[in-house]
Amino acid sequence: MAPKYHGVDFYAIDTLLNEEERAVRDTVRTWVDEQLIPVIGDAYIEGKFPKQLIPGMAELGLFGANLPEEYGCAGLNNVAYGLIMQELERGDSGVRSFASVQGALVMYPIYAFGSDQQKKKWLPEMAKGSVIGCFGLTEPDYGSNPSGMITTAKETKDGWVLNGAKMWITNGSTAHAAVIWAKTGALADANSIRGFIVPTDTKGFSAKDQKGKLSLRASDTSELVLQDVHLPKDAILPKSGGLKSPLMCLTQARYGISWGALGAAMACYDEAVSYSKNRVMFGKPIGGFQLQQARLAEMLTEITKAQLLVLQLGRLKDLGTMTPQQVSLAKRNNVDMATDIARETRRLLGANGILVEYQAMRHLANLESVYTYEGTHDVHTLVLGQEITGISAFE
Amino acid sequence: MKIAVCIKRVADSETRVKVAADGKSLDDAGVKFILNPYDEFAVEEALQRKEKAGSGEVVVLALGGATSQETIRTALAMGADRGVLLQTDAIPADGFVTAQAITAELKAGGPWDLVLFGKMAIDDYNSQVGPMVAELLDLPCVTAVSHLTIEGGTATAEREIEGAVEVVQCQVPAVITTDKGINEPRYPALKGIMAAKKKPLEVKPVSLGGGAIEVLGMVPPAARKEGRIVGEGAAAVPELVKLLREEAKVL
Numbered sequence: 001m002a003p004k005y006h007g008v009d010f011y012a013i014d015t016l017l018n019e020e021e022r023a024v025r026d027t028v029r030t031w032v033d034e035q036l037i038p039v040i041g042d043a044y045i046e047g048k049f050p051k052q053l054i055p056g057m058a059e060l061g062l063f064g065a066n067l068p069e070e071y072g073c074a075g076l077n078n079v080a081y082g083l084i085m086q087e088l089e090r091g092d093s094g095v096r097s098f099a100s101v102q103g104a105l106v107m108y109p110i111y112a113f114g115s116d117q118q119k120k121k122w123l124p125e126m127a128k129g130s131v132i133g134c135f136g137l138t139e140p141d142y143g144s145n146p147s148g149m150i151t152t153a154k155e156t157k158d159g160w161v162l163n164g165a166k167m168w169i170t171n172g173s174t175a176h177a178a179v180i181w182a183k184t185g186a187l188a189d190a191n192s193i194r195g196f197i198v199p200t201d202t203k204g205f206s207a208k209d210q211k212g213k214l215s216l217r218a219s220d221t222s223e224l225v226l227q228d229v230h231l232p233k234d235a236i237l238p239k240s241g242g243l244k245s246p247l248m249c250l251t252q253a254r255y256g257i258s259w260g261a262l263g264a265a266m267a268c269y270d271e272a273v274s275y276s277k278n279r280v281m282f283g284k285p286i287g288g289f290q291l292q293q294a295r296l297a298e299m300l301t302e303i304t305k306a307q308l309l310v311l312q313l314g315r316l317k318d319l320g321t322m323t324p325q326q327v328s329l330a331k332r333n334n335v336d337m338a339t340d341i342a343r344e345t346r347r348l349l350g351a352n353g354i355l356v357e358y359q360a361m362r363h364l365a366n367l368e369s370v371y372t373y374e375g376t377h378d379v380h381t382l383v384l385g386q387e388i389t390g391i392s393a394f395e
Numbered sequence: 396m397k398i399a400v401c402i403k404r405v406a407d408s409e410t411r412v413k414v415a416a417d418g419k420s421l422d423d424a425g426v427k428f429i430l431n432p433y434d435e436f437a438v439e440e441a442l443q444r445k446e447k448a449g450s451g452e453v454v455v456l457a458l459g460g461a462t463s464q465e466t467i468r469t470a471l472a473m474g475a476d477r478g479v480l481l482q483t484d485a486i487p488a489d490g491f492v493t494a495q496a497i498t499a500e501l502k503a504g505g506p507w508d509l510v511l512f513g514k515m516a517i518d519d520y521n522s523q524v525g526p527m528v529a530e531l532l533d534l535p536c537v538t539a540v541s542h543l544t545i546e547g548g549t550a551t552a553e554r555e556i557e558g559a560v561e562v563v564q565c566q567v568p569a570v571i572t573t574d575k576g577i578n579e580p581r582y583p584a585l586k587g588i589m590a591a592k593k594k595p596l597e598v599k600p601v602s603l604g605g606g607a608i609e610v611l612g613m614v615p616p617a618a619r620k621e622g623r624i625v626g627e628g629a630a631a632v633p634e635l636v637k638l639l640r641e642e643a644k645v646l
Contacts, residue, residue: 004409019465019468020589020592023469023472023583024588027582027583027584027585027588030582031582059582060582060584060585061584061585061586062585065585069586069589074585074586075586075589076585076589080585084585
């Protein structure tokens with residue numbers, strides 16, 4: 001068995017956290033050690049999200065933890081929220097994805113764009129985990145370019161009728177409610193995009209798990225089909241308007257991903273250090289060889305930089321001055337560095353590195369999805385390019 | 396149901412501790428401190444009893460430095476109602492001095508339906524303060540309890556002793572020290588962590604006497620001797636058995 005995980009803190013970054021932030025981090029870390037780590041390997045091999053974890057996650061208050069207490073949430077600051085994501089993804093990106101979707105992509109839009117009635121109806125149930133949500137933006141032919149979506153919402157005398165298909169939807173088959181983004185006007189009019197809360201037992205709504213995934217296997221990913229889905233008038237999120245609304249949700253989720261990927265990197269580094277000290281080859285621990293030391297030194301350096309990056313991003317978010325471009329930089333950097341660290345750890349572990357008994361290859365395979373979702377690495381590169389030059393490379 | 400839970404801030408047994416420059420204390424630098432694990436059982440037991448009774452108060456009491464406030468807040472985050480810190484510069488080496496200070500506070504804040512301690516602190520392994528406080532309060536005391544029922548003024552406690560379970564009874568109020576197995580301590584939920592900030596935590600500076608015991612020195616355990624490989628595969632077994640019998644004398 002692997003020794004107990006202690007996190008990585010080479011620059012005494014803990015001293016930059018307040019007592020509650022550390023308490024939150026430690027609670028989630030212990031929970032991950034005791035509840036998540038023991039079941040994650042099997043869940044990954046089986047290709048199923050470990051649903052038995054949902055009540056425990058809800059009891060801890062992990063869903064929508066940075067939303068206000070009046071809706072049954074924990075009302076944490078964004079650094080504490082980030083630390084939750086870090087610790088969850090230290091366990092598995094799929095489990096962090098589950099919490100990200102529930103909190104940042106479902107509860108957040110209801111909180112930000114919903115009516116008082118919608119907030120009171122949905123948020124407390126979602127915080128309790130008794131209602132699971134999913135977020136439908138991406139379509140089979142519109143991934144990096146969501147403004148081209150072809151899902152429509154036509155207004156009728158007494159409500160709305162939705163038609164279309166969504167793809168790569170985390171929690172899609174588990175969800176009780178879906179936040180679906182659809183065009184209410186002409187297909188060319190991205191400003192007509194609005195959000196809808198769709199109970200998944202509504203006639204015409206169906207979800208089918210996508211099979212054959214070699215990544216995020218402990219997470220359910222589904223295809224949604226909406227065929228003449230009739231909704232009442234109050235299904236629309238009244239304050240949503242244009243592509244900006246779902247993008248605001250993605251900014252929330254990407255913020256959490258920046259922290260989450262760091263957690264995966266820390267898990268791999270921890271495994272690499274422990275393995276390099278214990279694995280003896282040519283008469284001494286492999287950690288005594290220069291090539292492995294270079295690997296470890298590089299990992300520690302990148303992790304330390306990434307820790308400071310997200311911590312400052314979190315402080316900016318709490319101040320209310322964080323920009324989406326700053327989130328792009330963090331998501332881009334941290335997921336990329338985590339993927340590199342997972343790969344290097346996998347290699348440092350030699351043949352053992354391909355086993356599910358160790359974490360590195362699971363994290364590596366997961367991170368390839370994280371690299372791609374919520375704005376691919378390349379898209380964030382172009383977001384930054386546009387920010388720097390003022391010239392959009394998308395158009 | 397008014398329950399006092401006496402807790403202690405201790406170094407996490409998972410962290411590597413170093414002896415400080417004075418040669419008789421531990422260097423705090425870089426050491427992670429936690430709520431003593433046996434005290435977690437005591438906090439959980441108090442919370443469950445209050446919840447079962449439907450009303451009551453769980454008061455957490457600690458003696459230690461200002462940093463012990465954080466440890467008290469861990470218990471408040473789990474659900475305790477309020478905390479009291481008897482603030483000192485250092486925790487006395489003599490458990491009796493600690494017991495006297497805690498007793499004075501318990502007397503002032505009582506009466507209590509139940510006083511709970513962990514069976515021992517994982518830093519000094521003394522297991523003294525609980526029983527001493529019981530004596531000073533003139534209350535019955537059962538130590539290392541792994542199962543507890545209280546009905547109508549009588550507590551029935553189970554203790555895991557060598558090769559058996561001992562069942563004992565006493566009247567309540569009583570002092571009970573808790574052992575592993577009595578319950579499964581809850582995680583301090585995030586809402587609890589936020590709520591803990593707003594719960595009352597009274598800090599009372601106390602000055603303590605030296606007591607009858609003095610720590611002369613702390614010495615890390617001797618480094619373990621390196622292992623020996625006696626051979627490989629089945630062929631090595633006879634030699635290994637011989638050495639285990641004759642040299643290590645464990646067979």
